[in-house]
Amino acid sequence: MLGNDARRTRVANAYFSLFMAIGNILGYATGSYSGWYKIFKFTLTPACSISCANLKSAFFLDVAFIAVTTYLSIVSAHEVPLSSSGAVHAGEGAGETEEAFMWELFGTFKYFSTPIWIVLSVTALTWIGWFPFILFDTDWMGREIYGGDPNGGLIYDTGVRMGALGLLLNSVVLGVTSLLMERLCRKRGAGFVWGISNIFMALCFIAMLVLTYAANSIGYVSKGQPPPTGIVIAALAIFTILGFPLAITYSVPYALISTHIEPLGLGQGLSMGVLNLAIVVPQ
Template sequence: MEPCNRREMTRPEIQVRHSNRPRVRPPTRAPPPARSKVPLKWLFRVASVAGGIQFGWALQLSLLTPYVQELGIPHAWASWVWLCGPLSGLLVQPLVGHMSDHCKSRFGRRRPFIVAGSISIVIAVLIIGHAADIGRLLGDSMVSRPRAIVVFVLGFWLLDVANNVIQGPCRALLADLTGKDQRRTRIANAYYSLFMAVGNVLGYATGSYSGWYLTRPIWIILIVTALTWIGWFPFLLFDTDWMGREIYRGKPNEGKNYHMGVRMGSFGLMLNSVVLGLTSVVMEKLCKKWGAGLVWGISNILMSLCFITMLIISHLAANIEYTRDDLPPEGIVIAALVVFTVLGAPLAVTYSVPYAMIATRIESLGLGQGLSMGILNIAIVIPQVLVSVGSGPLDQLFGGGNSPSFAVAAVAVFASGLIAILALPRLYVQKHSVLV
């Protein structure tokens, strides 16, 4: 065998050979994506929480020291009640801040604490505002009110703790949203300061104005109004859709039945408006004869019966066969149109009686009519928001039809009718007024 010509390479040769090879660079990681800036309107919305917080602080600073003395706490001891503020700030804010830093909630780190603090503030304000009443229920006399004092102190301390629960996470949320951008951090805190000023203005204005109290009769009007609009709003939202979807069994963008139903529903609303106008003409005579509260109550119960009739019509329409060109029987359509028409009478009452009642009652208290209309509008808008948010998921939960919303409407309106019949005539039928 021939000797092998291969020889061992020396170390310098190995180094030279390796140095001639192309170097393979390790794969580089892509830089992290740049964090998009949060819109300023988001920072504005988050900072608006400060308005509510400061509103509560302003009311405390201006009114609660006089209030505790009216309950019977001596002036020398009044400052001890305020001890909760610094103590809760010393203990609660660092603790809540640390907990929110490590919170793993799917709603975010800060939001659960802000929501919990807001609910606690509502509870605390109700306790403080009704401390004397709660104490009386627990056994206080008109002279000695120790139980009311205890209830008040508990509510006051809860309010301070709740305010501190919100403040820390709210500030931290602003810092989360702005990051290291110093300019946006300054803007966010300027927004926060602005809403603190707004809250102070509103809080101190409330403390300086003596006409904010609305009496029990006004509360009854507002409650009846709110329940009435829980009934009306589903109908106003879904009336023509109900006719097209559940009476004509149509679907949007599928065939002609849905659009035929919508047109028939519009015809029913036209008849509804005719009855509304005719009822408005005789409204004064009805209220003069029976009393506005009784007229309102009867009209709401009539409205509840109409909604129940709509549920029955929906059930019948879903369980009978349509034979003539897949269109509903004439009896079903006529029944639906009759319901639409009859609802014009309760709508006329809703458009007139509550406004007359609230305006007259506010006038007797010496308050402005603009304020009375604003107060009544709150009782209308809040139910509309609730119905707008809740009716869609509720209907979807029970199959996607409109019947669940109409069922809730029927119950709410029936309850409002009973309240109006039982409470409003006794409070509002007067000798020298037609609608009150």
């Protein structure tokens, strides 16, 4: 569908980021609400506290949404079975190229030019920064900003819910940026936009360190006091701003790697596979 058009690849990934943002907004909104146990009263048991009941309720909602969306996708897709003669003739008429298998994927590394290695290296380094944030963002809010204990107390849960609110705002910015992605890249260039987004990402992560130091210096945690409003707003602002570089990370690198790999003539599968390797290796 995309062929070797980098612009169409960029637009497709931008739409992917947009719909991911919509799902994230719904998910984080669910996580930031603390009253699900009142709606799904059966989740609250002697062995499952309020926090546990809210989490269990979120899982039930998730299962329901997945079931509905899966059914709609299957009903709406109208796929043609590969074994049918129509699919065979369609494939022959389109002149499809054979995609690379795993051993062919690694075998093409020797043909990569310097720009390809630069894109892969920057992608890997970028995701080294993103993965810890994705894993520990709400925990950071609960521990460092609110000073809560994960093993007990409502302070930590309040911080986690506030972190979910920050991620909701992050997803809103991610969705808006996805809509503006093509215009930004066409006006400034995909490489320039990607570079600026990585600078924003680095500055936000540094700001998290500074904010943690400031929270510890104020000493409200040791006094059992809630965090100052300014600290909470600053943390939410960091989460929100990070939506911009995250949207760029989801879209632009794929377009860049597709542009540089196109002369190799091995199709879109190779470019996606190579970039995915640069993403999973940091894990």
